[in-house]
Amino acid sequence: MRRRFWAWFAVAAGCLLVAPAAVAATVPAGPLNLLLVGIDPRNDYTAPLADSIIVAHIPADRSGAILFSVPRDLVVPIPAFPKSGSPAQRTKINAAMALGSRIGERKYSAAQGFELLARTVGDVTGIRRFDGGAVLNFGGFRKFVDAIGGISVPVDQDVVSEHRKPDGSLRDRLPQCPGHDDCHRPYIGAQKAYPKSDEPVHFSGWEALDFCRQRYGLPHSDYDRQRHQRQFVKALAKKLKRTVISDPAKLAQVTAGVGRSLTFVGGGRGIADWAQALKILRIKDLTGVGLPGEALFEGGVYKGEQLPGTVGPFFSAVVQDRVGPFLRANPGVVTVDR
Structure with a gap:
């Protein structure tokens, strides 16, 4: 189901966040878990792969949010999904979106694909149900950033x-x-460069999207890219709260620009409900977390990524809504973005 973009807590492609439904309902008390997905479909007839997967955990006291990335190449069991005719299989988690999205011959639904991806991410993390989520494609992310006048983010390494x-x-x-x-890597010639800068660098829409896609040449490859995506999510959230949420005309302009690029799954809850529940969220307290993934080889062949067993207690802390105390008591189990 496609919906209008939810005010200040959004992202994509890559880098992305959430949007509102238009139905009145009450956002429940207690912790919230949102699943944010960036996809790169080239057209309506291509199965979408999840290029970026971010879980946003909002604690019951609304004291900020924890953002952590699930590596797109994480090898996991993907359950059978009768809606699309997909059998159970073991493969990279980004395929769950594509496997669940099929609704006919060369026809795909991002909302349906989201269902299987959410179930698969839930199996990995222990989160049994996501309270909301969004799927945003690369084109929508670019348009969205341009609609708010670009964003400024420090660059923590040469890209x-x-x-x-x-x-x-x-x-x-x-x-x-x-x-x-x-x-493999078919491009040649001059390249756009993003030099390291401790001062915020202003990014237009195409630059933000391009930066968030890069992994080649980075010391930690996709894990560096995941961190950059979380950094842009935080920057987007701050600017949205500062410049868009309080201006109905600007909000309408931004949401109209995103259009069909966004698929929202809201659990029947609308913008007023989400805004009321989250208006006290302290944007400055958004915390990015990186998981300690590592390469998985089978028979000497690289299959994808895997997570060590040590990350299990972090997932338990998310489910039990005690992430803050866990991070303070267990430094080094996961990486907290600076």
Whole structure:
């Protein structure tokens, strides 16, 4: 189901967050868990893979939020999903969105794919039910950032674009890789660079999307990319609260710009309910958390990523709504973003 974008707690693609439904209901007391997914569908006839998976945990006292990324290449059991005809299988978690999304011959539903992805993420984390969630594609994320005038974020390491030239146009491709195919790293020529900066750097929509997609050349590859995505989520949330949520005209402009790029799953709850429940959330207390994933090899062949057993107590802390005390008592089990 597609809905209007939910005010100040949003993100995507990559980097993304939540949107509101228009039905009156009461947001429950207690902790909330939201599942935020970025996808890169090239058209309506391509099964969407989950390129970015972020869980937002909001404690019962609404004292901020914890954002943690689930590695998209995490190898997990994906349950059978009769709606799409997908059998149970063991593969990378980003495939759950695609496996669950099929609704007909070359027809796919992001909302239906979200169901299977949420179930799979729940099996990994122990979160039995997500209170809300959103799926935002790359184009929508770019439009959204532009609609709010861009965002400013410090750059914590040198990043070079795999996809874009300095002027934002697509990089040239190797002659043997003329189109979208299976070529590994097919791009050549000049690259857009994002030098390290302790001072906030202003990003337009295409720059924000491009930056959040990069992993090649980074010392921790996709784990660095996950951190950058969480940083942009935080920056987006702060700017939305500061410039959009209090201006109905601006909110209407921003949501209209996102359009069909966003799929929202709200549990029958509307914008007024979410705003009322979360208006006391302290944006400055958004905390990003990285999970300690590592490569999984089977028979000497790389299959994807895995999580060590030591991360289990962190998931338990999320389910039991005691993440803050856990992080203070167990430094080093997960990585807290600076």
